Amino acid sequence: MRHPPAGEPCWAPADRDPAGPPAADAPPQRVRGVLTADVTVVGAGLAGLATAYYLADRNPSLDILVADAERPAAGASGRGTGLLGPRVGPVIDKAVRLYGPSTARRMYLASVGAVERVVELCAHLGTPCGLRTGEQLVASRAAPGLVALSRQAESYRSLGLDVPVLSAVGIHNRLDVPYHAGLLYRSATLDPAALSGALARACAAKGVRFFGNSPLLGIRSSAAAAGGGKGTTHLVFPGGTVRTRKAVLAVNAAAGSLGLPVGTVLPLRVHAIATAPLATEAREALGGRTGCALIDAHPLAPYFRLSHDGRLVMGGGRAVLATAPDRAGSTGAWGWLEERLRLLHPSVSEVQVSHRWSGTIGMTGDGLPVVGPLPGSPDVWYIGGCCGHGLAMSVAHGAHAAAMLDGGDAAHQLPWHRSQAPRIPVRGPAKALLRAHLRMLERGARRAA
Template identity: 30%
Template sequence: MDAPQYVLWQSQLDGGPAATGSRAPLDGDTTADVCIVGAGYTGLWTAYYLTRRDPSLDVLVVEANSAGFGASGRNGGWCSALLPQGVEAMARRHGRPAALAMRQAMVDTVREVGDVVAAEQIDCDFRLGGTVVVARNPAQLARARAEVEHDRAWDGIDGLELLDAGQTREHIGVDGALGATYTPHCARIQPAKLARGLADVVERSGVRIAEGTRATSVSTGEVTTESGRVRARHVLRATEAWTPALHGHRREVVPVYSLIIATEPLPPDFWDTAGLARGETFSEHRHVIVYGQRTADDRLVFGGRGAPYHYGSSIRPHFDQEPAVFAALQSALVDLFPAVEGAEITHRWGGPLGIARDWHASVGYDPASGLGAAGGYVGDGVSTTNLAGRTLADLVTGTESELTRLPWVGHRSRRWEPEPLRWLGVNAGLRLAQMADAEEARTGRPARLGRVLDALTGH
């Protein structure tokens, strides 16, 4: 199955799915000042800011498929201030001021994305409505309260508010909500439109994008692709979940799949109760991650984890389709919004995201070799990639800034274990999260397994 056919976001692009992948591949050897491997958000944002730091730079982006083909064009559409790594972990390693600076940078980044979208006139349904995370049993409500207290202990940087049941209904009408947390630092977007818009903007700035050009290795001064070699002073890897496919990088991240469903456009009487009128994104205080939004054309888009990790860090097109996971997502959506039962599910899709061994996103650049990279976003990459792109642009151009001093710069995660330990560990973690949710639904008390999960994920 051709991915653009079943990804809602791709099907909504001007020209439809056939309009993707229209750029020519690399045709033989070439040179550039900067070669970026990967035309997802990280690569495109890096190219965008490089051309603004130094318009004289010759920037080439090589992409195995088409710009925005991976997670950038098929995610849940949350442009949030979320980071995968916990603030305590950052503080233990770098100190409280550095951890707070990192959190503030992410809050600022949400606004930065909105500013660029407005300035460059990128039509991607950007709407800054915040995120509401509902609590539907006593254990979830206790976790919500704890998160708000935690945020206050860290100077309220995330702006978390605790909502009671009535205040929750002002944002979202889900069944059985006891309360919720709310943060203003998130925007709803149409992710494929953002990816395409960024690609068009950087091309107008003189950046070359070679689609259908699969890189097989990166090294000092050179990128080897199936279509030719690129000689470049600066080589930047922006491959996220596809990193294990590059020679020498198999154990840097694990690709874990997240799947999504989308309903048909829903009628006004549904939204009179369901809410989300301000463009809020939504989730639930459970252990298995779920995420959703009301789209600009009044669909519900709802996704979550639950698909297995595939042995050997494998990525295959058919892994995007897991009927049992799609059925579970639909059941969970109906549980949240009973009135959606009977609505047609028009699109079902998925894709891999990259997880570092310590759940810590990072940006790195070595001036001596000219090699750089960013990634490990654990599904929180829509805005994090913008911060990574700005940071890489400063590092490459030798610009000293607050961004280059952030604690994720130069962070090195240790490598994942070899197989079969990797397969056993990742899938065991998923099973633990499912068991913790089942325990809390049954008892109403916080699951003891939750503490094990927090330890495993660095929180």
Template identity: 40%
Template sequence: MTEVTRTLRVGVPVWRPEVPVVHRAPVSGSRRCHTAVIGAGLTGLSVALRLAQRHPDRDVVVLEAARVASGASGRGTGLVGPRIGPPLRTARRRYGDERARALHIWSERAVEHVIALCARHHIDCGLTPGSQLLVARDRRARIAMERESAAAAALGVRLTVVAADEMPAGAGRSLGGLRYAPAATVDPAAFATQLAFAAERLGATVHENSPVRRIRHGDGPIRLSTDAGEVLADRVVVAVNGSGANSRTGVLGMRVQAAATVPLTNAQLAELGWLRDEPLAEIGDLAPYYRLTPEGRLVVGGGRIERGAHGSDPLDVEYLRAAVRALHPVVRDVPLEYAWSGPIGMTLDAMPVIGARGGGEMVAVGWRGHGIAASTYAGTLLADRLGAEDGSAPEVFPIPRGRAPALPSIRPVLRLLDLYLARLGRARDRALDSPSHDSGVVRIDRRR
């Protein structure tokens, strides 16, 4: 048999690698502004864009520790979905029906906001509107599906139950599923990058390589100290998510992984082309999920999560390969071309942290890997609230708060968390078919 040589780009996301790099100067010396935003991801850039658009007289400065979209906003999988917080059945028990319903409706509006924002600012990010399909592969997942469907019916929110015999061709064997809409997919790095350009065109300033080392409150403006200067601001928005997780917000930084194949052939797309406007995810902890990019690459994620938000290499390439093989026989031998990991922010109660923190600070973090729609919408609403100095704007989120429940800080507790995450990963391995023998030679390319 002829040996096949393949190149796998490790630690490199698939998103627009050919886009020219734009260098933005770090903060130097001291500068004054009305609003300083910490973090140039989707949340922070949405704040900056909205403020620059509606209040051009107020100077807005964005401080980014690395580069625009260098965190989750540029290393996700581009799924724009309507869910937020815990499952609906849990939200009903914890918060009551009124607020559980408000949470879901808020998340639907977040998706609609992203679609409208891309149209308004002519953002070319491969936006593909559609829906999302969650499938149950085993009895436990089917029970979870039925409970979520019952909760949605009780709340009167949109959720479609899909019977096993109504699944799209090529979705594989299942016990049924749930269809969420509205939804969409995007190139997340292109989306974030063009949000930055749009904000800058309207007068906002973005400084890269400007990590905020200290926030000082006192009489007068808030002082943000960086390595080479400082920014004095009347208002501050903290939008750092997993990369800047700390006890002040109650957010724990984690890393999750994804990969992208080479472009599929026409024959393969004939079987799986429906994934372009309806990504598929399995119900369950760390379950695999799949989407297609506009150029026909299959993107897969799931299987591993690791404490600590820093790093870009994938956590388990073999799992990602096995997940592709398990999806459909037509892609069994399709090689991966990109594999990477990215940071997310987790909270103990599965709810994001969105609201005021006192002393002129506001915060929006903790998206749990489902933040494209929610973070963009929250950033816009935070800007509206900042713009209404008299407090006349409505609350940004149905359950506003400035921090999440306290995180465990005792080393043995964190070690137990690591062991639990590892066990989940092993369980997810067992859920996939055993990977078949690969006779090809895989060459690893670690160039950045």
């Protein structure tokens, strides 16, 4: 069978520029010389664009500048699988043990609110972004997964949270797949690149300045730069410098290469495939009626959902350290995902796989994101480490950072607001151990599938 070339996800058809401003045929303007701004956002993914959007909405007088190493949605925000579900940090029973019932409940409700915020944002932007509200099923057909789901269900009940448990019959009423039990969440799916592009255009309409092809090289305080005013941060790019009063570094897994003091945010490469639009029978069998997406309860096991144009999108299977290109590893990951797709339902056994792609996510040691000011630098924020749940979280983090930088009440901080993640050794022998751990998770995912 002929395989499609690896490259762009199915969110970026040739007749549409997914990333907006200022015009589809205009080359991105680079940072050159010395520029100034009230607030500079580094990173034009969903977190950075949401920060700029909500800041401009709260305070139209601000001079806001967004700089990106490439262009809007070029990174993880444009290469996800479009799942918009409530999840942050560890699973609910583990969250209760680690943080206590009250904090675990607040964390879950905040993640539900993050999903609702994205749905409202799409409506406010006046663009559908491929949005489809529906359900997300976290299910298992292996004994360890069923035990884990049972513990989670009990925790949800004890916290008074409405997360229904489905039997095999309940699952079959939504999806024609042989899973034995699952937890059902209200959720949605959308085109992440379209949302990024819509946000970028909305920011440009509010006067936000955009600069592309400008990777951040370093940060200097005013004390280290001649002529810098008090309270000024100097952001250094290949072609110039931006002097800014406040900065948001929405650079996710690039934190390590920039030497940011935010703990360890591991860059992991994950993989996905998409099919050509499915026939009616296949759509109906795989969530077409209810808009139900399925995530296997085992880490890295395959998950799938239907796109707004009827494609089956599947991800999971393998995560590798994204420190160097790994063509053979990616080819193997895509091949295994296609094998699982063929076994999912008879109606997709011969369907064409039209797209294969990968993207880099940021992982932390405890599964919680990092969103807060750099230690000792209250006017320089970092956002990243959403651990594969960045679609809803990134928008919520952008709104949170915008509010706090514009004088918001610290009492309304997100439950996981923090400046640093745990440190994880990733060099020398520790790197080999980390790779071995990822391979162990992959083997477990294959057994679960």
